[in-house]
Amino acid sequence: MDFLTNLGTGFGVALTVTNLLYCFVGVLLGTLVGVLPGIGPVTTVAMLLPFSFTLPPESALIMLAGIYYGAQYGGSTTAILVNIPGEASSVVTTIDGHKMALAGRAGPALGIAALGSFFAGCVATVLIVVAAPPLAAIALSFGPAEYFSLMVCGLVAAIVLARGSVVKALGMMVLGLMFGLVGTDINSGIRRFTFGFRGLADGIEFVALSMAVYGLADIALNLEKKEENVEVHSRIGRVWPTWADIRHCIPAILRGTGLGSVLGVLPGGGALLAAFAAYTLEKKVAKKPRSFGDGDIRGVAAPESANNAGAQTSFIPMLTLGIPSNPTMAMMIGAMMIHGISPGPRVMTDRPGLFWGLIVSMWLGNLMLVILNLPLIGMWVKLLRMPYRLLYPSIVVFCCIGTYTVNSNLFDVYVMAFFAVFGYVCVKLECEPAPLILGFVLGPMMEENLRRSLLISRGDAMVFVQEPISLFFLIVAAGLLLVVALPGIRRTREEAMQE
Amino acid sequence: MLKIKAGKDFWSGIMFLCFAIVELYIARGYSMGSSGEMGPGYFPVVLGIVLGALGALLVARAIIAGDEPVAGASIRPLLLLVASVVVFGVTIEPLGLVLSLVLTVAIAALAGRQSGPLEIALLAAALAVLSVGIFHFALLLPLPIWPAL
The missing domain is CATH 1.10.287 (Helix Hairpins)
Structure with a gap:
């Protein structure tokens, strides 16, 4: 059976000593940044992008992926013990998780978070194995028109599901597409928007842009806030939840996993949205919803399962279509490009070792995470006491060295400095940087596909509506835009985001 | 109105x-x-x-x-952060990794305002040593370590 041969290939790649080691490094780093407030997986993946260049592509992607889902585990620890979400996707976990910690039930809360995450991770891995090959097969038949419409649809969906103003998000996306066009035009050889700088001939360096926006600008914003004294509830108690707890949580974990898996696939989805939605759903279906908010264990189990499931299924569109659904996936695409792999449906057939190895490594990584987390929670708690004033200069150093070493080009360092200011201004104006990063990654591909489809149709723009698949994507995109423009739905969306 | x-x-x-x-x-x-x-x-x-x-x-x-006012911005941390990055860019090639990082970390640490001079010195030294270890010896990246004479 294909299925088993594929998994065999995957295990062959993932079980080598080197790759196991990088998987371990990835999940360890992920847990670490998940635990530490003030530094998240996007920043970490951006910081490690330039160094992944020195690794074989398989090891690099395995490590970077480990950071992303590892952070989902780590984030819950901080949320439960300190009432600070170590990760944005753990915000909802603070509601019931911290209440449990106050009531002396920190152990079971941490335990159920880890077990729920592990279960969700396993299900999501199986889902990728089952869903990826047919999706990639469909995508292989796409022509340039289908691809262009798919990108439009993906970008629009990412905006609709993002927080804040839709107009601003659209603007940031278009701005991202523009930034993506800087550099030498592959068709005419003309250097566009380089302002005469030779350093921009190859375009704006992705690493410099992402580190500036997610690393440096973030630090500047964090430094404006007062450093809070971290109060850790170190009395954790028994980590293993009781049977009654587990039985009580099984439906919540199942629902969380299901919802998270679906939302992870959607553009703009991923871990954050999944966690919020799962918590809301649990509150709706619970017989006694009052107990939510006062330390209900299901309020920990559902969002923690959902965020891990979502983190993993968001790899599906990235791996099969080459479309990033969130900034971390954009980074993964950046990593592939650094290694000369063009993301898309061909990755599966051209580099089966990379594809299946990455997927199997996710399952192994989840196993490592349970082992890492349950017995070692005490150690992570100690790390929480690391003050930010010591942490952020290290991030600055990593960003500088990283950006410099990608091309050994000083110009990239100054580009990073410029975009740090830009990123700071954007956040101050409540313009989310995520659509910018997605647009930046897709910009050149979008122009190329638009150009090719119109070349084939001899300039007839009707080609996008005449091809049925392309038309479908455009209708979905238009529908989504229309939906958020309607005032009633806009209000519920705002309420849902605020909760 | x-x-x-x-x-x-x-x-x-x-x-x-x-x-x-x-x-x-x-x-x-x-x-x-x-x-x-x-x-x-x-x-x-x-x-x-x-x-x-x-x-x-x-x-x-x-x-x-109508519109919401922009929340107050404090320019100092941002400016010092950007300055530290620019200083890294200016000094890395002539001065090498160690000295360049000491300067970068010192300026970056000033942005937070919470560290005393001794702590900044220790942090700068620690990060310089750590970076040489990681980037030069472990990852073998082509970075100048000391000033070119």
């Missing part, structure tokens, strides 16, 4: 408009081609027009429907 208060939406709109105008101004030098055979100017011009329209929409909406 209609009172124009420039806030988040207003300035976002202005920012988008500025980018759009600069972009369109530069793109006027690239040939447009036709839709069947797009020149290098075609897609940028489309993007510039869309961005300009979105910017104008934001400004108009801010004036008509």
Whole structure:
């Protein structure tokens, strides 16, 4: 059976000593940044992008992926013990998780978070194995028109599901597409928007842009806030939840996993949205919803399962279509490009070792995470006491060295400095940087596909509506835009985001 | 009473408009081609027009429907952070990794205002040693370590 041969290939790649080691490094780093407030997986993946260049592509992607889902585990620890979400996707976990910690039930809360995450991770891995090959097969038949419409649809969906103003998000996306066009035009050889700088001939360096926006600008914003004294509830108690707890949580974990898996696939989805939605759903279906908010264990189990499931299924569109659904996936695409792999449906057939190895490594990584987390929670708690004033200069150093070493080009360092200011201004104006990063990654591909489809149709723009698949994507995109423009739905969306 | 208060939406709109105008101004030098055979100017011009329209929409909406004021910004941490990055860029090649990082960390640490001189010195030294270990000895990246003589 294909299925088993594929998994065999995957295990062959993932079980080598080197790759196991990088998987371990990835999940360890992920847990670490998940635990530490003030530094998240996007920043970490951006910081490690330039160094992944020195690794074989398989090891690099395995490590970077480990950071992303590892952070989902780590984030819950901080949320439960300190009432600070170590990760944005753990915000909802603070509601019931911290209440449990106050009531002396920190152990079971941490335990159920880890077990729920592990279960969700396993299900999501199986889902990728089952869903990826047919999706990639469909995508292989796409022509340039289908691809262009798919990108439009993906970008629009990412905006609709993002927080804040839709107009601003659209603007940031278009701005991202523009930034993506800087550099030498592959068709005419003309250097566009380089302002005469030779350093921009190859375009704006992705690493410099992402580190500036997610690393440096973030630090500047964090430094404006007062450093809070971290109060850790170190009395954790028994980590293993009781049977009654587990039985009580099984439906919540199942629902969380299901919802998270679906939302992870959607553009703009991923871990954050999944966690919020799962918590809301649990509150709706619970017989006694009052107990939510006062330390209900299901309020920990559902969002923690959902965020891990979502983190993993968001790899599906990235791996099969080459479309990033969130900034971390954009980074993964950046990593592939650094290694000369063009993301898309061909990755599966051209580099089966990379594809299946990455997927199997996710399952192994989840196993490592349970082992890492349950017995070692005490150690992570100690790390929480690391003050930010010591942490952020290290991030600055990593960003500088990283950006410099990608091309050994000083110009990239100054580009990073410029975009740090830009990123700071954007956040101050409540313009989310995520659509910018997605647009930046897709910009050149979008122009190329638009150009090719119109070349084939001899300039007839009707080609996008005449091809049925392309038309479908455009209708979905238009529908989504229309939906958020309607005032009633806009209000519920705002309420849902605020909760 | 209609009172124009420039806030988040207003300035976002202005920012988008500025980018759009600069972009369109530069793109006027690239040939447009036709839709069947797009020149290098075609897609940028489309993007510039869309961005300009979105910017104008934001400004108009801010004036008509009101706006939220921009939260206070403190420029000092940002400026010092950017300065530390620029200093890294200026010094890495002539001074080498160790000295360059000491300067970078020292300036970056000032941005937070919470560290004393001794702590900054220790942190700078620790990060310099750690970076040489990681990037030079472990990852074998081609970085100059000491000033070129």
